[in-house]
Amino acid sequence: MHDDVSIIIPTLDPSRVVALVHALHAAGWNDCVVVHPGVPIALFGARTIATGPVLSPAAARNRGARESTKPYMCFIDDDVVLNPDVLMMLVDSCMQAGFVAAGPLLADAPLDGYWRRCMHRVMAGAQFSGHPIQSPVALMSMLLMVRRAAFWSMGGFDERYQSPAGEDTALTMRLAGIGGICIDRSVRIHHNPDPDGFWPATWRLWRFGIAWGRVVAQSNRPSQRVRRLPLVLRMGMIPALPFLALYDACTSTTWNYWLGYAWLRGWWYLGWLTGPTGQRAPQC
Numbered sequence: 018m019h020d021d022v023s024i025i026i027p028t029l030d031p032s033r034v035v036a037l038v039h040a041l042h043a044a045g046w047n048d049c050v051v052v053h054p055g056v057p058i059a060l061f062g063a064r065t066i067a068t069g070p071v072l073s074p075a076a077a078r079n080r081g082a083r084e085s086t087k088p089y090m091c092f093i094d095d096d097v098v099l100n101p102d103v104l105m106m107l108v109d110s111c112m113q114a115g116f117v118a119a120g121p122l123l124a125d126a127p128l129d130g131y132w133r134r135c136m137h138r139v140m141a142g143a144q145f146s147g148h149p150i151q152s153p154v155a156l157m158s159m160l161l162m163v164r165r166a167a168f169w170s171m172g173g174f175d176e177r178y179q180s181p182a183g184e185d186t187a188l189t190m191r192l193a194g195i196g197g198i199c200i201d202r203s204v205r206i207h208h209n210p211d212p213d214g215f216w217p218a219t220w221r222l223w224r225f226g227i228a229w230g231r232v233v234a235q236s237n238r239p240s241q242r243v244r245r246l247p248l249v250l251r252m253g254m255i256p257a258l259p260f261l262a263l264y265d266a267c268t269s270t271t272w273n274y275w276l277g278y279a280w281l282r283g284w285w286y287l288g289w290l291t292g293p294t295g296q297r298a299p300q301c
Contacts, residue, residue, distance in 0.1 A: 174187075
């Protein structure tokens, strides 16, 4: 089964993934591709692709995917902490009839700060370990196992998403329509984004909200109708955002995270209402 999977790791700094690549190689995952900007380097246990200029996450993942030949591809972000053995579970999930992609649960790490924990509860949605969803509509790409044929039938990641937000949601929502996606509830990972804290979490969730505006333009979700309203009408909805965000917090998490969750969810909504609409993705 190890020989059926290509592992693709985009990173801005290859030194961040040395330990991960070594652990994967020691566990028998021998087809690893590390995509990074700058000049070519040697990295034991992996093939490296130097892109020169910095690519967007979507473009970097597609670049690595084009170099893979295995029937399954596993995308791993450089700020994820995992046990390499869990990849076998994700392959098993993908091999089940009807599934074209599988992802893990995101769990809090012992050293996670308050704002990182709040951010995970908002951004992970269906994949947060505290309230996993049985039938997700999308998956995160921080750890994503996908059938190669299905991935390219959708055209890969949409490279019009220039920031690390939205490109995975757009892709996996479309994958869900051709074969089904699943969350393997036995697989848990930790996520250690850098930097951590109040403002980084706020900025990240605002950026996710802007990306969601582009995602809904590609889908038939009910929120698409709101995005079609003139900007002046959407701006008029802003005073209601704190109340909507607080309601979300009270129904989605525990009391000790209510205020943090509501703050970040409010910024997510703000980005969603005020961000550019974007264009529909090409149908492949």
